Amino acid sequence: MNPSQSPSPNLTFLSDEKTIYPFMDNYDFSNLMFDVGEGGNNGLIQEEPSSPTTIVTGESGGSGSALTTLSKKESTGSKDGETKEVGHRVAIRTRSQIDVMDDGYKWRKYGKKSVKNNTNKRNYYKCSSEGCMVKKRVERDGENAAYVITTYEGVHNHESPSHVYYNDMVLSFDHDNPSQHSLLRSIQKFPPS
DNA sequence: CGTTTTTGACCCGCGC
DNA sequence: GCGCGGGTCAAAAACG
Numbered sequence: 001m002n003p004s005q006s007p008s009p010n011l012t013f014l015s016d017e018k019t020i021y022p023f024m025d026n027y028d029f030s031n032l033m034f035d036v037g038e039g040g041n042n043g044l045i046q047e048e049p050s051s052p053t054t055i056v057t058g059e060s061g062g063s064g065s066a067l068t069t070l071s072k073k074e075s076t077g078s079k080d081g082e083t084k085e086v087g088h089r090v091a092i093r094t095r096s097q098i099d100v101m102d103d104g105y106k107w108r109k110y111g112k113k114s115v116k117n118n119t120n121k122r123n124y125y126k127c128s129s130e131g132c133m134v135k136k137r138v139e140r141d142g143e144n145a146a147y148v149i150t151t152y153e154g155v156h157n158h159e160s161p162s163h164v165y166y167n168d169m170v171l172s173f174d175h176d177n178p179s180q181h182s183l184l185r186s187i188q189k190f191p192p193s
Numbered sequence: 194c195g196t197t198t199t200t201g202a203c204c205c206g207c208g209c
Numbered sequence: 210g211c212g213c214g215g216g217t218c219a220a221a222a223a224c225g
Contacts, residue, residue: 109198111217124216128197137216 091151093141099148100125100138105156107136115139132157 100107100123111124118139125136134154141147 108196110219112198112200113215113217116214122215126217 088155089151089153091149093147093149095146096148097146099123099140101148101150105129105134120145127154127156129156129158 094101106128107125108128109123110126113122113124114120115122118141120140122137122139125138127134127136132154134152134156136153137149137151139149139151141149
């Protein structure tokens with residue numbers, strides 16, 4: 001049911017733990033929640049890391065962005081061979097009219113559920129690429145239908161199908177595409193380190 | 194014709 | 210043990 005959405009490179013992960021979201025103006029971030037669970041037995045909750053990464057996008061919205069970094073207490077299975085690689089969760093709450101935003105990856109919906117205290121349904125997506133177990137959960141805020149909560153879980157093993165990377169984005173910038181103008185502005189605001 | 198969506202069923206952890 | 214809330218499976222339908 002997805003309309004023809006051009007693969008917009010609007011999400012980029014840096015090699016560091018910092019993440020830059022040069023989204024378009026359509027996506028007005030209101031809340032960013034990082035839940036990075038380490039595989040270790042680190043049950044600490046680091047509310048504010050030593051290097052707080054503040055991301056502000058959607059300059060037109062005016063509303064600031066909040067970022068929270070958490071640490072999931074993923075207790076190890078105590079098994080010597082158990083490798084709990086799961087533990088990278090990123091929750092983004094944005095104000096968007098579109099339920100699912102195209103982050104450049106191909107997602108396949110595999111479930112739909114209605115949660116308590118929320119009339120809206122919650123959708124479950126999974127990365128289409130085989131071997132990539134990245135999951136994504138999209139939910140509308142019942143109170144404010146204008147807000148959408150997108151939760152990513154996992155790390156992609158492969159690159160974006162559209163081959164969009166931060167450096168390549170500038171190179172492949174299409175000046176004739178007005179929808180990317182704001183993208184360029186975001187890029188200029190966040191120059192590569 | 195291959196891939197994705199849909200949708201109810203199933204499953205699992207947890208609290209009672 | 211059972212029910213509930215939440216997450217996933219899978220078969221058929223729908224899509225391109």
